Amino acid sequence: MTTIKSVTEYLELIKGLEIKNNVFFRGHANENYVLEPGIYRKVKGDKTLVEFEDQIFREVVSKSPQEFVGKTTLESLALMQHYESPTRVLDLTENSLVALFFAVNKGDEDGEVIVFDIPDEFVCHYNSDRVTILSNIAKCGKEFNFNSRLVPFYRNKIDDLKSQKVEIEITERFASAYNQDISDFFILDERIARWIEAEKFELENIEKLYDEVRGNFEENKEELSGVNLKDFRNSFIDKLISIYKVAVSSSIKDVNYKHFGKLLHNIREDKAYFDSIIDPYDVSKVFAVRPKLDNPRIVRQQGAFLIFGIHEVQFTGFGDYKPMAELNKEWILKGFGEERILVDKDSKRLILEELEQLGINQSTLFPEVDKVADFVRRKYQNKL
Incomplete structure (x- = not known):
């Protein structure tokens, strides 16, 4: 376990990593954060919102239709994620300094940066059929599950x-x-x-x-x-x-x-030509996605994300709602056990200042006017 207190220490650590495949980063302000997408995070005791996932998706779109015109399901999920709606995607970045910013931007606890090294087989672009399949699970009801049989x-x-x-x-x-x-x-x-x-x-x-x-x-x-x-x-x-x-x-x-009729119907809302053959192997996996660079925030953050499928069940018709696919722990180069990159809570403000000197701050990563205005306000408040 390594606890860093400056940008220099952090960059030295990142420079020493041995990357074999595709590197992605994720930073969060609390070291106890669990690597689960929002739709699977516990909100009341052990309860999650996944049983309402399809309703949440449809309702957000129906109440803000102008924001989603012409967007695929994946693009819609990415937009919802940015506006903090619970989805089955988990934000990543391909920029190590952006990940560090998210680890120090708020919170009174030690932050953490997780480093992923993901094989080519599990890295997809935005138009991948595999990604289309997983994103459209969001539009399936809570009873959706499957067994891959033989x-x-x-x-x-x-x-x-x-x-x-x-x-x-x-x-x-x-x-x-x-x-x-x-x-x-x-x-x-x-x-x-x-x-x-x-x-x-x-x-x-x-x-x-x-x-x-x-x-x-x-x-x-x-x-x-x-x-x-x-x-x-x-x-x-x-x-x-x-x-x-x-x-x-x-x-x-x-x-x-037996199991994928509704999912196929949803997929054809995105791809009318989609063949009626879905490999259950793909439905039960997690993939890293490089999204289309048509969103200013994604561009500035060098954004990417993990999209989670659902785990198959032994018996269909009852059990957990859309059980979350398991993230492959072998992809995590830094982030488990003793191999962690923690960010000292008492050094967060110093690191934020160092990152700002490097052009990494709220106004550059969040181009929306309200985010820029909030950054400028806090900047001058700190001068008082």
Whole structure:
């Protein structure tokens, strides 16, 4: 844990970080702040506003329609976030000094800056389909939830099978006579093709097929050797993978039919062309978003944000309202346990003054007239 007392100390610390992917920062004035978007923050005991999320969204838009004309759901959420309406997005910045400003701008407690290092796979631009999916959860009622059924099981099978494939060195290939025809060993090829075409993926059938082909392989493998044996093994695995891939596709269609009808309807308010296939994997994740730079505040703050999906439930129809997707703690480079950047509460005013000398203050980060006026008022009050 490091507690900084000046901008210089802070910049030295940031300069020493080893960034491997995409760096984002978040600053908050209280070190006890929990990394949860506003819609999931507790407001009364253990209660949150997520059960009213769709109503909050619709009501804000209906009462200020001129502010939301022509905006996508994501853009609307970003605007609501800036006006402190509870949403499923959490503000970030790509500027370390902006994050420091938010850590010292108010409060009588130690502040904190959290540093994220997020892989490319989970960083999206504003027009990403994944982001469109998650943002439109905001317009779904409290009863919206889902179970991905066998999709994860089939995907795990594919990953396991891929790990069983063997490498064939170029030297092995040249050294082999490679004149044996291994196609005869796939006596079940025609049956496999029929099953794929008919979309018969019941677990017991797949396992039965696996056992039959493996038995055939064991009986005849003595006739194969070297590269041919490896080729047979890899081809066999590829055929099983092809079955599981189609099984994944079929299961995703089933999840869409049973759970995602309303979500698809909402998405098509943004993208009329959107295909009726939503991967449940995407719904249950958190993504970092680089928004469209069409908002002066976003531009000045070099803003970005995390958007939270919902965690799947074991049984649909009851349980928590739209349970929050879990943030991947491995993304947090500084911010947990002993690896924290705290800002000394007694040094906040000094740091604010140092940041102002660097052009980071309320009037530069918040271009709205009321924010600028408030900054100027406080500036001259401090001269008294």
